[in-house]
Amino acid sequence: MLPPRAIAEVRSPLSDGEWHRLHPLTPVLRGGLFLIVVTGFVVANLRDRIIALIFPGFDDWESYEQDPVDYVLTNNLVLVAGLVVLGVLLLLFAIFWLSWRFHTFRITGDDVEVRSGVFFRTHRRAPLDRVQGVNLTRPMVARLLGTAKLEVVGAGLDANVKLEYLSTANAEAVRADILRLASGRRLAEAQEARAGASGDAPGRTRAAAGIVSAGISGLIDGVDDADDLEPASVVHIPSGRLIASHLLSGSSLWLLALIGGVITGAVFATPWILFTLVPMVIAFGAYWFRKITRALRYSIAPTRSGVRITFGLFTTITETLPPGRVHAVEVYQPVLWRRFGWWAIRVNRLSGRSASDSQALQQAEVLPVGTAADAEQVLRLLLPALDDDAIAALFADGLLGSARQPGDPFATTPRRARWLRPLSWRRNGALLAPPVLLLRHGVLRRTLVILPLARLQSARISQGPVDRALRLANLTGHTVLGPVSGSLGVIDRDDALDVWERTAAAVVSASAADRSHRWDASSEAVEKEETA
Template sequence: MTRQPVPHTPLSDGEWHRMHPLTPLFRGGLVLVVVAGLVISNLRDRLIALFLPVVAPDVPTEEAPGDPVDFVLRHNLVLLALTAVLVVVMVLIGLFYVSWRFHTFRITGDHVEERHGVLFRSHRRAPLDRVQGVNLTRPMFARLCGMAKLEVVGAGSDANVKLEYLSTANAEAVRADILRLASGLRLAKSEAKAAAAGEPAHTLASTAAATVSAALDGLVWGPEAAVAEPASVVSIPVGRLVASHLLSRSTLILLVLLGFIVWGASVGTPWLLVSFIPALIGFGTYWVRRITRALRYSIAPTPDGVRITFGLFTTITEILPPGRVHAVQITQPLLWRPAGWWRITINRLSGHRAGSDSRAEEEATRVLPVGTRADVERVLRLLLPGLPEDEWPLVFAHGILGADDDAYTTTPRRARLLHLLSWRRNGFLLTPDALFLRRGLLHRRLAIFPLARTQSIGVAQGPIARAFRVASLHVHTVAGRVSGHLTGIDRDAALAAFADVEAAAVAAASTDRSHRWAGTTGDVAGAAV
């Protein structure tokens, strides 16, 4: 039988609740706006002549053959046409209402459930002990109405449960409840205590004036004032963010393309310069989208995990609970090296649909778009809180920069032809808590795999590697952008690592309790998101 939680908010009492009343409009009703735009576009000449004759006096007003408006006016069918439009609007409003009535969710002691649909019913359920994170997304127009979308990230392909839409205050409260329940913490506040304290009941919507005012403030200044936003440990200047995108592989491709076009125009085909304009517009749109999505970035610790916020127009706030990071990678492209900038990506169970666009995957894995060494160290301490203090020099001093007394096991000299430039940097290091994989000379990369969440490890050897007596290590974890593949390792060292990693991973997993970060009992009065 499903356990019923002690409710912390009225929306997490184990009963079915409905979404925000404007949910059907934002989920499918915006199609009406597109249809209205098409109608207005087709009737623009008539509308200009009717309402703005001074601005465009030369707009023709005579009847056009087949014009439906002229047909209605000519046959005196205005009343019938308005009645038909009214009927269509009322039918749509009725469909929206029925859709809203059948779109419900509930939070129990074991699951988060969502069901919708009238003719074709859909019922999704996410076990709380498999929750990988809870994301809160506020698109610009929904934010103006004081609404947000809550997405419970599950452990599996297309396993996410989306609650769209809730009021922003309710979304924050529901997210806090889900995270507390997922951590194993039973909510200790009762309804009687809340009533005795005189706390006001939660509602689905406040007054229109207050909602619009708070939404406008949030659009300009960030999350609503009512939401407790922890201080970010990293601040990314806008100039650094813009420069990091300009100093990228995409810019090099654009410059090479421009060079070929200029060369082709100079030898007798000037029309090639015109063909460069669409490419320039496309790259410009790509840069602007990437930059705006990374603006207002913040990352901070909370009792329920690492809180990451980003986005200028559409704001996304996600909570990454402890124990959900399966791999961490620090990278430094060659063009970033003079500035000393770095990037951090992770492997996590994102729950996105198989074959979904790479942009959603990138947003779920990139936790630091660009930062200095100090920024990287602060973020790593949030993502890897269990890493002992004496192992931190293995990250930068040995892992990234490469100290003289290198502690990593690297490619042997006999196999340097397989890694002609990077054989000294190509290596691994095993500690009781993590496995470090270091690769790349021009494009530096250091991958860290917590042993408690390592699935398995493999050793492979092809004919060429066999001739050089080297082998490849394969660290198996959840799929993501962090690769666990390392080639060119001494065969004996790889076989020893195979056995050592297996034993260390079993020992680390047996003592790991990070997925139950809040315990199983106690009062939550002191826990705040």
């Protein structure tokens, strides 16, 4: 059971600390692939008879010599076949029912727990203070049936806890409850209650101030119930821009290069090689279609529980990224986007999945394509510690700047090593600008990597034999695994050493002052809990 104070926080009857079962249609939705395979097998065996029923003029009866239906009818086995089919259906129903019956979950004040399995039991637990995010996934079939899949993202590989499936209303309410319980609000209230009960005047003063502050915040940010509604997106991506951005991506250049190679081979070798163009175009078309449909209906908006990102046309995924869960941010611009002023943003954060997982890569793209204004809006959501002047400096110096500009603050590649970076040596640079470390590189593909110091795992400086001869060094900021790389090479040794030493000191200070893991608790409450 949840304590009375925690029960007051939750809004769904499924979050009361007791064991509950999932939606009754869960076995059907989870076993949908198996049913599709079985249906495909039956249709493949009866396709000729189905064609005959649809087209009565069809009279190619030779194909029915091995038809199972003809065999059953000819040998008068209709009753036996009916009993077999009924037995198979009953067996499937029993398996699905047992799977649903023994699959339960509960949400306590400390964990989200799931128990499953009939013969081989599994018990999984996700501590609320380690929750990295909560994803709400609605596949097409599940949307038609009014259900959704909830995934609590843990802090390790394969650490996610899935609740599949719940009704859409219950899934949204449970998601809000999990984020509310993980926010640290109970910790702050408990500290205030203890201070008030002990007769501590300063404690009562802080409690009263907290109530007044909460009321003012409610007027500004909206009441808690506002989180249950779909927030308005701060960025709108037109479908035309999204389609054009994929057609102007690096994969398009690869396709053009392959087509040119095939045509050259057909001219100078054998013309049969032209037949490879058809499957090649089909493969690239399927790839673009999948990428575009996954990015359609994109929205990103702030909530009290973090940044809420929604995307997907057929399968809709809504993920809530709590504050302090962003470990690295990369803003980049491919060369073909430069004329239109488009940018994209992706992040590193713990997703509970392999770094090469397609869904993890998809969820890393927090802005598929947008204007400079769109990118600034998203950066403000992801990096709330940066003010407007710092965001503007990111674009002026980090994304568009280079050593050619007077007063460039970045430590860049020296002229003696420009042959190692013939195109990008003026842009290749690092800058410590607390609370972040900035790494800038690329000319054809402009890139700026932003590493929040509070999330940085370690910083490394290294040299190879060529680096030592030219007094150069490589700087690396280590974060959780993801598509964003924190490596920067070929910068002056003394500059790299200076940035590395100052970064090491700044990381300690930023980590000590960081309270984003309990984003709805006061800093005093968190400090008391950590001291205890």
